[in-house]
Amino acid sequence: MLRDVQTVVIGAGAVGGTVAAHLVEAGEDVLLCDVDPVHVDALNAHGLRVVGPVRELTVPVRAALPADLPDRVERAVVAVKSHHTADAAALLRHRLAPEGHVLSLQNGMTTPALAEAVGADRVVVGFVNFGADLLEPGVVLLGNVATVRVGEPSGPVTDRVRAWARRLPWAEATDNIDGYRWSKEAYGAMLFATAVSDLTIADALADPRYRPLMLGLAREVVGLARAQHPPVRLEAFDGFDPDDLEGSLDRLVRFNRASAKVRTGVYRDLAVRHRRTEVDDLAGLGGRLTGHVVAVVRAIERGARRCEVANLDLLAAHERLERLGRPLHAVVRALPAPARAADGPLLGVPVAVKDMMDVAGVPRGNGNPRAMLEPPATTDAPVVARLRAAAADVFATASLLEYAAGAPHPDLPEARLPVDPTRTAGGSSGGSAALVAAGVCPAALGTDTGGSIRIPAAYVGCVGFKPSHGVVPVDGVTALSPSLDHVGVLAADVATAARVLAVLGDVRPGAPRRAVDLRLGLLRAELDDPRVEPGVRAALEAGLQRLVAAGVTLVDVDAAPLQALHPTFEPILLFEAWAEHGERATADPTWFGPDTDRLLRLGATVAPSTYRAALDRRAALLPAADAVLDGLDGLLGPAVAFVAPTGTPLLDSPEGELEGLFSMTANLTGQPALSLPCGDAGGLPVGLQLAGRRGDDAGLLAVAAVVEQVLVGSPRPGPGPRRPGPVGGHAR
Incomplete structure (x- = not known):
């Protein structure tokens, strides 16, 4: 057992080692305590060495x-x-002299744990922001000189605070140590975020993609501090000013x-x-956005x-989801640190999914308040599993019209248009469309039974792609009308849509096309309607x-073979929807909202013979509908007859029938179709629909890329695959 000692430094790492070296150099009686026997042996054998641009120092310890x-x-x-505060406190519980006290030089709000062990009146708090790191046993890097403050938790500057301010390097006494600690929490939240990447602190903070x-x-964190009772008076330090965050x-x-210390100690730990890591301290703050950082750190830890x-x-x-997505009523649930493959073609791509698809651990909400309270899914739908396997981050579930049947539940607001929130983002995949158009994520999954992807895409001004029937699996997705x-x-x-479709449906990229080689059919009757x-x-x-x-050849084509299919849509949809949801x-007549319930009950009036006749009629008309594309690379027409209205019109209203007039055809034929942004009307987006031959999804995407280039120029690039960078470097 060692003799009694004047000062024990518990934790001989970056901060403890730096402070101990200065105390020993000043002639103080210091004993370093650490759990690492290799480090302890090196200190006893060779002393404590401090290196770096600030100074070089070796002291016997x-x-x-x-x-x-x-x-x-x-x-x-x-x-x-x-x-590790509780372990340190346990060491001091019966060792600290009656007149002694403890100085905490830690990140986070650790005072209560120390106070419980030794008494609240025997704890002094320090704030340390110099950049130090334990390089190897016995060697500490001191990367810079920065703010050090000492204070009483209760506030007033005491003699013992003044004494510590004299002992510690670069230290000053303060009567507002909590103001420094909370400011460090705000700065520390950013540092934790930098640590989950392979970027340096400076590079991560400087990157405009991550500035918001x-x-x-x-x-x-600043808001949480100012919400304390009484509010914390935050302090500025080393460039961080809570009143000037920008x-x-x-x-x-x-x-x-x-x-000289370019990465955080959290990064080095990870x-x-x-x-x-010390992430439990960040978790204790209880913030929504900090909670997402905590989830990612813990995922790396395990x-x-x-x-x-x-x-x-x-x-x-996630930051954009909270700031941009929630005000649009587009978000059902955020999914922190979702499971995914370590690498794949969609690495670095956050994807939202319509809240009617199975996501393991999450209820399938279906735009219905009671469904949102049902037990969570135990497995992923195949489309979700394929996204994860491609390393995409399935990070949120998006809102929708109730059961994708064409009406919002009265207790749930429908998603709003990003450029004009007084208007709807459309249905039923409006939440997915709004998140993409608002710039929250580059891609989201939706469903389309009569235009529920392409209509909201047209309203919000993004790309909405409905593949050929059967190309993308619908297992684990709430059915409305399976056919x-x-x-x-x-x-x-289009490029992002193609990347995602390649994963969802194994749609291989088509050969690049040129405008001068395209021959497209114009559905003149639809445009002139x-x-x-x-x-x-x-x-x-x-x-x-x-x-x-640009050189594209446009040919007017007869829309009659396509329009002949339209009478079959309603009996097929209604009969199958009642078969799915009638029971x-x-x-429980109260389960569905009144509009959805009424629409579903219309299906009970469709006789089985009427349904079979509609299927037969559709089958008979398909060859003529397919022939419309003969000699053409695609068909062009309006996606929707009007811009986004203030609310989604009901399916069986005149406006509702008109809304899906041009989109329902591709659901009946099963051919691929998409909506592309095509200018605006009165400042509101307009969509152009482009349809291709059934089974040739890759060919349609190649044509769409050319049309997109002509209509909107070079599209904004989505996030590409991210590759891991080198591991190493100095850390805090």
Whole structure:
């Protein structure tokens, strides 16, 4: 057993080692205590060496394992990670001299655990922001000189606070130590986010893609501090100013670029040491956005993820989900740190899924408040499983019209149009469309029975692709009308839609096409339909003129063979919808909202013979419908006759019938079709529908890429595959 000692430093790592070296150099009697026997042996054999641009220093020290601490300690410095506070407190519970006290030099709010062990009046708190790291046993890197403050938890500056301010390097006394600690929590939230990537601190903070994320994290913690009772008076330090977070980012980038310590200690714990971090402290704050950071850190800790930029892409998507998606009523549930493959073609791509698809651990909500309370799915739908296997982050479930039947439940608001939230984003995949159009994520899954992907895509101004019937599996997805149901993609651009379709339905990329080689059929009767709003028609005509100018050949085609199919739509849809949901509607008439219930009950009036006749009629008409595409690369027409209305019209209303007039055909034929942005009418997006031959989804996507290029120019690039960077470097 060692003799009694004046100062024990518990935790001989980055902060504890740096402080101990300065105390020993000043002539103080110091004993270092650490759980790592290799580090303890190196300290006793060779002393403590401090290296880096600040100064080079080697001092002889004494070090011990916790079991070898002396029985009596005059004062103690606790510099362990916050999650080891209880162990450090237990060491001091019966060792601290009656007149002694403890100085905490830790991140986080660790005072209560220490106070419980030694008494609240015997704890002093330090704030440390210099950049240090334990490089190897016995060697500490000191990367910069930064703010150090000491204060009483209760506030007033006391003699013992002044004494510590004299002892510690670069320290000053303060009467507002909580103000510094909470500001460090806000800055620390950003540092935790940088640690889940392989970027340096400065590079992550400087990247414009992640600026809203960093600001969102800081704002959340600042808000939590100011919501305390009484509110915390936050302090500025080393470039971080809680009253100027925008400017703080730029200053913190400069501060960290000047430091020899380029990554955080959290990163080193995760990527190099593969050990637990201090993330429980961040979790204790209880913030929604910080909670997503906590989930990613914990996933890396348990080996489910690695430190890479794809994690920052996910966190940035969560920030946009909260800031942009929730106000549009587009979000049902955020999914923190979702399971996925370590690598794949969609690595770094966050994807939302319509809340009628099975996501393991999540109820299939179906746009119905009672369904949202049912037991969670135990497995993923195949489309969700395929996304995960391709390394996509399935990070949210998106809102929809109730059971995709064409009406919102009265207790749930429908998703709103990003450019004009007074208007609907459309149905039934409106939540998915709104998230893509708002820039929350580059892709989202939807379903389409009569236009439920393409209609909202047209309203919001994104790409909405319905594949050929049967190309993408619908297992694990709530059915409405199985012979008409499709799972498809809403995306920021055609290229992103193609990437996702390649995963969902094994749709291989088609050969690139040129405008001058395209021959497209124009459904003139649809464009000239007097029910098409003049502004919509004008936007479409302008788009067609651009296509002709680019060299595309447009040929007017007879829409009659396609329109002949339309009378079969309603009996097929209604009969199959009642077959799917009639039992529940009958057993519990209150389950569905009144509009959905009424629509479903219309199916009970469709006789089986009428349904079979509609199927037969459709089958007889399909060859003529297919022949419309002979000699053509695709068919063009309006996606919807009007721009986004204030609310989704009911399916059996005149407006509802008109809404799906041009989109239902592709559900009856089973051919692939998509809506592309084509200008605007009065500032509201207009969609152009492009349809292809059944089974040739890749060919249609290749044609759509050319049409998109002509109509909107080079689409904005979506996030590409992310590859892991090198592991290593200095960390905090």
